Amino acid sequence: MDGNGRWAAQRSLPRTAGHQAAEAAVIDVIEAAHTAGVEWLSLYAFSTENWRRPAAEIDVLLRLVRRAIRKHALSLHARGVRCRFLGVADPRIPPPLARDIADLMALTRDNRRMTLTVAFDHGGRRDIVEAARSLIRDGVPPEQVTEESFARHLPHPDMPEVDLVIRTSGEQRISNFMLWQVAYAEWVFPEVLWPDFRAEHFWECLDVYRRRDRRFGGVQVPTATGKGA
Amino acid sequence: MSNVAPADIDDGIASAASADPLGPGSMLYDLSHQVRWGLVATRAIVLEAAHPQIDAALITNSTFVAHPWRRLRNTVLSTQRMVNPDERVRRREAARLNRLHARITGTDAEGRPFNAADPEVRAWVVATMFESTVTMCRLSGESLDGPALDRLYSEFLALLALMEPDGGKLPPTLREFWPYYEFMIEERLENTETVHIILDRLFAQVPAPPLLRDRPAAWAAGRALAGPVATAITVASLPEPLRARLGLPELPGARTLIHTAYLSTRLATRLLPEAWTRLDTVMTMLDPKYAPAPDGDPLAGLRRGAAKAGALFRLLTPSPMTPPADESRLRSASRFFSEVLDQTGNGYLDWPDVAAMAREIATRLDLDAQDEDRLFTAFADWWRELQKELDTDGDGRISGQEYAAATAAMTSSALIRVAEVLFDVTDADGDQTIDAREYRALFRTAFDHDAGDADERLTRAEFVRRFLNFMAGRGHSDAYEGLFAQS
Known part of the structure; x- marks a missing residue:
């Protein structure tokens, strides 16, 4: 998640230590969003481009993800969190991790309190291309392709549009994240590095969002999307 | 009366x-x-x-x-x-x-x-x-x-x-x-x-x-x-x-x-919801490869509950990150021989073994006489070819050693013929592709998305390729394992 490497470098630690420290931030944010009544929370854990990182770092990252899933599965389920993954298509994902991801989704599929979408091996363009393929496969005539009908072919079509994207560590790019869904999203760019990101930072971001004058989307119960990576 | x-x-x-x-x-x-x-x-x-x-x-x-x-x-x-x-x-x-x-x-x-x-x-x-x-x-x-x-x-x-x-x-x-x-x-x-x-x-x-x-x-x-x-x-x-x-x-x-045993099955039959104690239910619950058809499964709730319990159990029990690679993906020639080819379990590959494969397919697909004949003929031709090529000691059957010594001969024209006939009889509607329903009839499982079946359809070429890969012991296939190797 954004700033893990810098966080580690500031402490003269290996990059992987930054990824390790990120877990606490993830749990804190999920908890904060849950308490705030956020119904849809998405985390950008790993992009399709992240596969270009050194193999050793990827290996550690995958292990961390798997450990986190196993460690927190029960408490997420107990809190009524429905966990979903976005992406997860690459054959390089080790089968035990894929199995755990499938198990976590199966376990929590009927929960409704909050939906946590973990974008893992995700690429916004890829999702759009896949949706186009799906439309063509279904033989939808061109005049029937609308924004609404197109969106129904995206993964997790029940997911509402993103209201707020939080990108940590001062980075100000989209980086191929849910390109279709962020069309009208508000963006905030806190300077804090992801491993230091805590509930109070999340509250601040929600506050910023509440003060903004939005033309699209409701403001009663905000849905939020945290952007790490 | x-x-x-x-x-x-x-x-x-x-x-x-x-x-x-x-x-x-x-x-x-x-x-x-x-x-x-x-x-x-x-x-x-x-x-x-x-x-x-x-x-x-x-x-x-x-x-x-x-x-x-x-x-x-x-x-x-x-x-x-x-x-x-x-x-x-x-x-x-x-x-x-x-x-x-x-x-x-x-x-x-x-x-x-x-x-x-x-x-x-x-x-x-x-x-x-x-x-x-x-x-x-x-x-x-x-x-x-x-x-x-x-x-x-x-x-x-x-x-x-x-x-x-x-x-x-x-x-x-x-x-x-x-x-x-x-x-x-x-x-x-x-x-x-x-x-x-x-x-x-x-x-x-x-x-x-x-x-x-x-x-x-x-x-x-x-x-x-x-x-x-x-x-x-x-x-x-x-x-x-x-x-x-x-x-x-x-x-x-x-x-x-x-x-006690008989009485409890009787009580179960009387007291539990009818759908739970139906024999097919229990059989499909035990079948590791069975996946219910998406529509009209009266047990969706029960299955879902069982799936959740299974998921939780797996998440809570330790499991190594890297499975032993040789175990899951690569099977040695001898394991392939004993688990897939030697259907009767007597240590030799003989006509009854080959016939058993044809029989299992014919049973699953509920073939009519004509299709069944084609299938058996294709398997019989393949068996004759195997016998000619691999039975080096001339005892009429193929031992594990004879097989291991000559696995290259497994991809023969007769085996390709078997694959093609299998495609024809599986393709029930004759549209030259295997759709989800036809796939389920043969393998009792849904399409394997991991293997790239995003299209929910298999062409003849792809079907034949997978069959040959599996029969040559080259490619792992959950679907074919379920058809030939598992009990």
């Missing part, structure tokens, strides 16, 4: 004096869809195997030794097709069984001839099923009265008559049946090898339920306890003279055990 069934079986059919002895409304229809029928089928198979001709047929032709659960499942499936409401389905199944039995003839190692289509043999098979049904009802505390017994017997006679044009060789009335049955037990049955194989192996190989999938060690431990108990129950339910001849002692407490 009056048509009165004991109220316990099903109140709804007590007055159903239908002219149709099989099909819905018959006692056989109801019983054969209950989970208790599994006990009947198991016990009947043991009694069948004690018949010398059936023993010989099983030893030389059956995949029982290697795949006992497949046989049990096919027995159950076959019975259910024979009582199908649609008469055409029944006739079709009877014709298929006739073709299947006609292929099982020969002479066993001791020179005894056997013939699965022998009317006396088939009468005995139906007799064991009838008697096992009666015993099941008695042991679960609901003895059938005279009229119900008469009715049940007439239903079994009708079942046999489906296969035998002259009605078959069972005694025409129930009064004559019991002396026949006692004569068979006393005079004809023997202490055969297959009886012991079945008792030793059937329960030792029960597939894991969803909860314990991927936890083979935990399942094996539970099965090590439950297996002998299930065997003891089956043994204790056998007729006393036969049990003595088989040298199987009556274990202390076995009587109590057997009553």
Whole structure:
């Protein structure tokens, strides 16, 4: 998640230590969003481009993800969190991790309190291309392709549009994240590095969002999307 | 003969004096869809195997030794097709069984001839099923009265008559049946090898339920306890003279055990929701590769619950990040030989092994005579080619060593022909692709998305490629493992 490497470098630690420290931030944010009544929370854990990182770092990252899933599965389920993954298509994902991801989704599929979408091996363009393929496969005539009908072919079509994207560590790019869904999203760019990101930072971001004058989307119960990576 | 069934079986059919002895409304229809029928089928198979001709047929032709659960499942499936409401389905199944039995003839190692289509043999098979049904009802505390017994017997006679044009060789009335049955037990049955194989192996190989999938060690431990108990129950339910001849002692407490077991299946049948105690439900729950069709699964809730429990169990139990690569992906030639090719489990690849593959496919796809012939011919051509290429010592069969020495020859033109015929018979609607429904009919599982089946369709080329990869031992395939390798 954004700033893990810098966080580690500031402490003269290996990059992987930054990824390790990120877990606490993830749990804190999920908890904060849950308490705030956020119904849809998405985390950008790993992009399709992240596969270009050194193999050793990827290996550690995958292990961390798997450990986190196993460690927190029960408490997420107990809190009524429905966990979903976005992406997860690459054959390089080790089968035990894929199995755990499938198990976590199966376990929590009927929960409704909050939906946590973990974008893992995700690429916004890829999702759009896949949706186009799906439309063509279904033989939808061109005049029937609308924004609404197109969106129904995206993964997790029940997911509402993103209201707020939080990108940590001062980075100000989209980086191929849910390109279709962020069309009208508000963006905030806190300077804090992801491993230091805590509930109070999340509250601040929600506050910023509440003060903004939005033309699209409701403001009663905000849905939020945290952007790490 | 009056048509009165004991109220316990099903109140709804007590007055159903239908002219149709099989099909819905018959006692056989109801019983054969209950989970208790599994006990009947198991016990009947043991009694069948004690018949010398059936023993010989099983030893030389059956995949029982290697795949006992497949046989049990096919027995159950076959019975259910024979009582199908649609008469055409029944006739079709009877014709298929006739073709299947006609292929099982020969002479066993001791020179005894056997013939699965022998009317006396088939009468005995139906007799064991009838008697096992009666015993099941008695042991679960609901003895059938005279009229119900008469009715049940007439239903079994009708079942046999489906296969035998002259009605078959069972005694025409129930009064004559019991002396026949006692004569068979006393005079004809023997202490055969297959009886012991079945008792030793059937329960030792029960597939894991969803909860314990991927936890083979935990399942094996539970099965090590439950297996002998299930065997003891089956043994204790056998007729006393036969049990003595088989040298199987009556274990202390076995009587109590057997009553408890039968009684609890009966109570389960009465108290649990009907869908849960249907035999197919239990069978599909045990089938590791089974995935329900997306539409109209009455058990979606139960399955979902089981899937969740399984998911939680797996997430909470330790599991290594890297599975032993050689175990899961690459199988050595010898493992492929013993798990896939040697269907009868005798250590050699012979025609019965190859025929067993064709038979399993024909059963699953419910092929008609013409398609079945094409399939068997293709497999037979392949077998002749294998024999010519691989049987270096000329004993007519291929040993594991002979196979390992020449795996390259596995991708032959005859095998490609097998793949093409398999594609043709699987492609039921003839549109030159295998869609999700056709795929499910063959493999009993949904498309494997991991293998890139995003399109939910398989072309001929892709289908043939996967089959050849699997048969050459090159590519792992869950689907084909489920078809050929697993019990």
